[in-house]
Amino acid sequence: MSDDARTDDPRRAVPRTDALLADPALRAAEQRLGRALVKDAVARVQQRIRTGALAPERAVPAVLDDLPTTAGSLRPVLNATGVLVHTNLGRAPLSAAAVEAIAAAAGTTDVELDLATGRRGPRGEAALGALLDAVPAAEAALVVGNCAAALALVATALGQGRELVLARGELVEIGDGFRIPDLLQSTGARLREVGTTNRVTVEDYRAALSPDTGAVLKVHPSNFVVRGFTRSADVGELAAALAGTGVPLVADVGSGLLRAHPLLPDEPDLQSTLAAGADLVLASGDKLLGGPQAGLVLGRADLVQRLRRHPLYRALRVDKTTLAALEATLRGPTPPVRQLLETGVEELRTRATAVAGRLAAAGVDARVVDAPGRVGGGGAPEHPLPGVAVSLPDGFAEPLRRATVPVVGYVEEDRTLLNLRSLLPADDDALVGAVLEVARRWT
Numbered sequence: 001m002s003d004d005a006r007t008d009d010p011r012r013a014v015p016r017t018d019a020l021l022a023d024p025a026l027r028a029a030e031q032r033l034g035r036a037l038v039k040d041a042v043a044r045v046q047q048r049i050r051t052g053a054l055a056p057e058r059a060v061p062a063v064l065d066d067l068p069t070t071a072g073s074l075r076p077v078l079n080a081t082g083v084l085v086h087t088n089l090g091r092a093p094l095s096a097a098a099v100e101a102i103a104a105a106a107g108t109t110d111v112e113l114d115l116a117t118g119r120r121g122p123r124g125e126a127a128l129g130a131l132l133d134a135v136p137a138a139e140a141a142l143v144v145g146n147c148a149a150a151l152a153l154v155a156t157a158l159g160q161g162r163e164l165v166l167a168r169g170e171l172v173e174i175g176d177g178f179r180i181p182d183l184l185q186s187t188g189a190r191l192r193e194v195g196t197t198n199r200v201t202v203e204d205y206r207a208a209l210s211p212d213t214g215a216v217l218k219v220h221p222s223n224f225v226v227r228g229f230t231r232s233a234d235v236g237e238l239a240a241a242l243a244g245t246g247v248p249l250v251a252d253v254g255s256g257l258l259r260a261h262p263l264l265p266d267e268p269d270l271q272s273t274l275a276a277g278a279d280l281v282l283a284s285g286d287k288l289l290g291g292p293q294a295g296l297v298l299g300r301a302d303l304v305q306r307l308r309r310h311p312l313y314r315a316l317r318v319d320k321t322t323l324a325a326l327e328a329t330l331r332g333p334t335p336p337v338r339q340l341l342e343t344g345v346e347e348l349r350t351r352a353t354a355v356a357g358r359l360a361a362a363g364v365d366a367r368v369v370d371a372p373g374r375v376g377g378g379g380a381p382e383h384p385l386p387g388v389a390v391s392l393p394d395g396f397a398e399p400l401r402r403a404t405v406p407v408v409g410y411v412e413e414d415r416t417l418l419n420l421r422s423l424l425p426a427d428d429d430a431l432v433g434a435v436l437e438v439a440r441r442w443t
Ligand SMILES: *Cc1c(COP(=O)(O)O)cnc(C)c1O
Pocket: 146, 147, 148, 149, 174, 219, 220, 221, 222, 252, 253, 254, 255, 283, 284, 285, 294, 295, 377, 378, 379
């Protein structure tokens, strides 16, 4: 082999790892992302140089290009599904106020310290205070990891070794194989099912009570409805039937609506359910409340205290960032989920027309169509929200998910629909940008 051939060999020109890592731009990246992620990117770029796919002098910009945006791999995604609370997309988007509160609490913070006295203070008191202000019918509140955790805590503290009475029609599966009866039984509580799939009466509940009864549980069947020959006992009737028995009535309302909302007439809310006589209500923080993942427990002070004192509570409690985000969601401006819910359909049409117009001007076959949205996340299953979508030709859905800012839409009758019901106005520019990025790749 001649010397010339050897100097042409791309393998000899591969920049060394330590030389690349010493580059100021890559040292700055290492400060931000950590050494391992930068080294991984360096190794990938060296491989491209080795195969001759990349010129050695392009190594540093290629590494910078290859680096992830953050040390975490979760990315912001535009939710164009029309589903406000999409479990696969992280449910409620947090408000800017909640994000700021998280950032403020992320370091060392006074989550459990009274700065005035220097003594230990009650954990998360401010978030609990915000919950109690929002739901005045509650005497006390507790926050755990999610609503499933709240159910597990209630079933353990009130039902372990005893019976939980609940309607057969409420033995529901919430999603992804999560079955509420399985969770309840896993705590050692026995389920005493009453009624039939379609009908249950207060009398059925009354007949099931015994000295073994730990609680009566009502679970909102949030993701389906039973129609036809049906009957159920509402919270008010059950509370009246349980009066004087000492058996607590616990209602899992799921969606986390604080108060009755005119746009969702069939959705139970925390305030009304307590006012109707429930002793405890349970809900998620990241559905219609629009906050972080959390399980909210509100109601009678003695019962909340029993749950707080139970050893299991320590395993289910939330961290400082959740408490911060929850408080800011409750005290701050209207969170995104409520804004999305309350946006008028004419405003959506105006925005869709503007988006479609910008796309059409760039040669994309974009049209404006009516397309209903949904609450999602197990909420208001029978209640379509009026919505408007930008309709694109078939074939956009998949590349849009892989755009620089990924967009998740859906396909209907051979068209890709991007539903604006689940997007904030501030997202429209990014939506246009993603579609144009995909369209450009095709031309
Ligand atoms: C969504 C839901 C749950 C589960 O809530 P997570 O916060 O996801 O644990 C439980 N019960 C009802 C009625 C629900 O709608």
